[in-house]
Amino acid sequence: MKALVDNDFLNHLVGKKIPVNQPLEEVIKTIFEGLGVEAYMHELVKEHELVLDTMPPGSRKVVISLFQKDYIKIAFLNKILSTEAQKDYYIKMFMDIYYEFKGELPFEEKKILTEWRRGKSLGEVHSLTMCLVDNFGIFLSDDDDSRKLKAIIEDKFSVKIEVFDRRKALDRVSKLENKRIERKVRRALESDKNN
Numbered sequence: 001m002k003a004l005v006d007n008d009f010l011n012h013l014v015g016k017k018i019p020v021n022q023p024l025e026e027v028i029k030t031i032f033e034g035l036g037v038e039a040y041m042h043e044l045v046k047e048h049e050l051v052l053d054t055m056p057p058g059s060r061k062v063v064i065s066l067f068q069k070d071y072i073k074i075a076f077l078n079k080i081l082s083t084e085a086q087k088d089y090y091i092k093m094f095m096d097i098y099y100e101f102k103g104e105l106p107f108e109e110k111k112i113l114t115e116w117r118r119g120k121s122l123g124e125v126h127s128l129t130m131c132l133v134d135n136f137g138i139f140l141s142d143d144d145d146s147r148k149l150k151a152i153i154e155d156k157f158s159v160k161i162e163v164f165d166r167r168k169a170l171d172r173v174s175k176l177e178n179k180r181i182e183r184k185v186r187r188a189l190e191s192d193k194n195n
Contacts, residue, residue, distance in 0.1 A: 002134075003037035004127045005072055006141035007049035010041070012166055014059040014066075016191065019184045025065045027185060032071065034173030034181075035164070037138055040075040042130050045123040048116040077113060080134045087113070093157075094129045100152045101125065101145075121145050128153060131161045138162045140169060166190065 013028055032039045041050070052060050066072045081087045091112045098121075099105055106122060107115050116122060124141065128149050131139055139146060142165045150163045164172070167190050173181060181189075 001037050001138060002136045003032070003035065003039050003138035003140055004075065004131055004136045005039050005041050006127055006139065006143060006146065007041075007045050007123055008142040009140045009166055010050070010063065010066075010072070011055075011059070012142050013189060014062040015056070016188050017058075018188050020182060022185075023065075024062045025069065025071060027181065027189070028062075028066060029069075029071045030181060031169055031173055034176050035138065035169060039072045039140070040136070041072055042123070042127045043074050043076050044113075044116065044126050046074055048118075049123050075130060075134070075136075080130065086133070090129060090133050093132055094125060096156065097129060097149065097152060098125045100156060101149055121149075124149055128161065132157060132159055136161070138164060140164050140166075142166055 013031075014024065016024065018024055018027060050063065052063060055063065067074070077090075081090050091109055094112050095105060095109060101121065106112075106117060106120050121143075124143055124145050127139055127141070128146070130136060132153065139150070139161055141163060146163045150161055153159055153161060170181065170186050170189060174186060
């Protein structure tokens with residue numbers, strides 16, 4: 001199954017110092033494997049929200065490694081939306097979801113795939129729209145808006161998308177015999193404090 005990873009989910013994980021001698025990216029890979037997912041990040045989220053320049057050097061190194069090792073792949077719009085009809089459908093879904101969520105539109109239709117504004121929940125709406133359009137069954141996000149958007153999608157489109165925050169993801173993985181994450185590592189990853 002494919003899962004989309006949101007910026008906040010990833011940032012919360014890579015900002016942790018884990019109390020074992022294991023690379024953090026390998027622990028994150030174990031989380032993805034334990035969930036049974038192939039992890040992707042929406043290209044617009046990676047481009048506009050995953051700001052490597054502002055990350056501490058250790059976090060930056062982990063993020064770069066996750067993408068270099070293909071533990072997280074980039075979900076490119078041009079691969080998913082290869083025809084005008086597919087682009088139009090994506091834009092319509094995005095606009096419907098965003099309007100239902102915010103009661104307004106972020107900008108005009110033709111700018112949906114190119115414009116970005118911080119603090120407008122664009123990453124969550126783009127990611128969940130991609131989940132709808134390209135059959136991603138899971139969205140990994142620590143943002144509360146994701147759960148609200150999930151409810152809108154289920155109500156409006158009768159489509160079920162699982163949303164896991166890092167605690168729910170770690171809880172699911174911790175129940176597996178073959179993908180256990182040590183308790184002290186799990187506590188460090190669940191913590192709201194970055195190191």
